Amino acid sequence: MEQNALSIVTYVTQGSMPILEPLLEVIGEDIGGEDLNQYIRFGDLTTIHFACWVVLPSTADSSNPMNTYRDTLVLETNFDGDLDTHLNELISKGGKALDAIYAYCDGWPTSGTANPGAVLAYLKAHIVATPAFYIGCPRHTVADIRNARDVRAEIEEFLDSEDKQGTVASASDAELLQRIKDHLVKSQVSAVPSLETLDAQSRRSWRNVVITALIGAPLLLLCSPLILIWYVALRINEVRDSKIVKPPLPVDPRLFGKEDIWIQNHLTTLVDVKPGKFRLGTLKFVLWLVNILAKTVFITGQLGGIPTIHFARWLFLEKDRRLLFFSNYDGSWASYLGDFVDKANYGLTAVWSNTDRFPNSQNLAFGGAQHIEAFKAWSRQHNVYAAVWYSAYPQETLQNLKTDIRIRDAVVSNSLSTTDVRELLQRL
């Protein structure tokens, strides 16, 4: 089953923010729906990996009415399977939340979720497409990830109890594996193997590297005259942009209260695309490329070398004038941003150098995010506070869940070699 990105973008009805914001706070503070949040129990939604409700605050720019935007509510979900099933689950299990929240958004049907058809149509009408979407562990559903987690936990518990009896150290690898298998058969947890193993995924990635290179190289040659023209235009733009100095933007202090509470974190980054067709065209092309790579090559849990992103997406808002980025990642903001700079700065710079206030770049992908201080400052200033954020497996890092999947798949497999067993046991 595939994972998909849903972004529902709605304008907040004028004057409703004083009611909507506290409402989102109540939901965000009690994401499990056990206390004050009587609207939605995210845990009941079987299709969601990660979800967030974020308000993009209105901006008024008297010097440039083009940059005046209304308060905008965005719902981000990363879900399993087809859209209708997901939306219907959202309506049936999260109806109270939808009614409460979207009553403060333009155009919400007055009947609310009492008329599910109207709500489905409303939600669908407000979907904004995702030009670039990355999945850390593709083709693994929420249920699949949770199953792998439970299998690994069961094995760990079993090994601990065996260890207490002193029966582990002397066992051979094969014996130990057999005992683990025997135990799992007796236990409450039934291991369900992946539809596509991580090894198969890795092979698919390599195959796609070859295909991409075979198609890409001749295309590149064919387009080289165009690329040359584009490059000259890019350099003219970059030299011009480097002379623009803008004062720093304020940082929303609420951001810090929401960070580093769990193992995972969420990032919302909203930026204005640099004016003119050239930058927008370049940005769209880069995102198109990122999307292709994310679907073909970056399918083994690393986005340009960053190993901690569960899901990430870019989308355009306001007639392509603004670029929104969502990511759900492991570890602290500081380590995530550090990873960006250490491992993926070219890719990042290629995307965001086409947006306003990004640290000066050269040749599209150079400079920019290499200036770590400036890049961190830029990121903070464009970081939007998200009141509601949900994770279906908040204690699992991407690295953890991939280990879980490997262990589970290996344990149910009947064709392990001696080295496979050794490797499997080492991962625990």
Next chain:
Amino acid sequence: MIDLEDIQGLVFSGHGHMPWSRFIFLRVSNAVPARTWLQQVIPEIVSSKARSRSEAKPEATAHIAFTAEGLAAIGLNASTLDAFPREFTEGMSSGQRPRVLGDVNANDPQKWEFGGPNTEPIHILLALYAQSQNRMTEYEQASWYPSSSTGFSLVYSQNSHRQSVNEPFGFRDGISQPAVIDGPIPLPTDPNALPPLTPGEFVLGYNNEYANMSPAPAVPAASDRNTILPPDADDATARSFGRNGTFLVYRKLKQDYDAFWGWCEEATRKQDGSVDPDAKEMLAAKLVGRYKSGCPLTLSPKADNPALGASDNNNSFKFADKDLEGYACPIGSHIRRANPRDVLHPNGPERSVAISNRHRIMRRGRPYSETLESGTKEVGLLFIAINADLQRQFEFIQQTWLVNPKFNGLFNDEDPLVSNADGPGTMTIQREPVRQKLHGLPQFVTMRGGAYFFLPGLRALKYLANLAG
């Protein structure tokens, strides 16, 4: 080249030959006498140049550092202060920082002896080091020795007398220190040693491991009445206040000796209930990553090698080629977290070293031992670290490597030595055929108080002492 003459000596030396030290925390009550006082103390400060190998060892030295509040109190202008990083201006005990640093529950700033929300604000750290107790007593007689008449109130004072190279749990300490290019210390020639770092990792205003200048806040040139400060790199109308300064982290960490060794003893009792002294020592070594001698487990997996522990080669090792799986030095052990060297998932060895190098600190810690009012003896470490970027260096190590239960692919293990403030922890010891998992690790180390300081260059100190108004 580095302007060693302008950098306080503590940056490049731990003053190992001066076992006596005192850390005095002051609050400025009146800026004018405080500046006069500052003028008097500055000559007592030994520079990094004076701590070169070729120079005679000083008998004593003072060092001065300021909190953000302290810089404001002595009269630094607000816009310069705003140019300092958020971690510093907010301070160690406020905002989300306690969560970042693992200062929760028993470590909660509410319970600190100093530096917390319930104690008097700290403005200045005056650190005194002396070769002998007599020399320290001489400092007490000095005209500048802080008293309330000099424009201060005394917030807190801490003595330390280092009597051995071991920290209070009994392990050789202060081994792994980064070498610095262009510093006063000759670079190691051992090919197995970690590569030296750029000076911008430890001093503001120099190139760092990102090939960027570590940012140094500036002041308006007009405020530098006697043109004391170095020029600002970018702005001709400004002078650099930050250059040659750095950030100092001070944390008083109480170490529960009985809990640590008691737990190691209980966890290794034989089947018949008797104590197993060898297994106990080995377990303690597994938690730390070194034997008590300082010998790293990676270099001597089966048993201690005290000669190696005491030798200059006790830090010349990496993990990837000999100990990738952690069978010798566990992945979650203290030293493998505090500096993962060449094994940072998912990077190869060279990349790992390059990334680890962006998160190093210079450690200047000292042990303490004191008898409380209740009569019980308390021991611990005055953890002192020097770095140019609090967030990227000290805080990163603490948050992403030490306290993080998911470090390098682990499932739920925090640092076994210095963490677990949020409840009993687990420790995974990699082993063949399969790991051993220890449960119920208590907290052995408790945070008792501390603060972030700016350790200015000597000219910046003179600038502060000469401020008008």
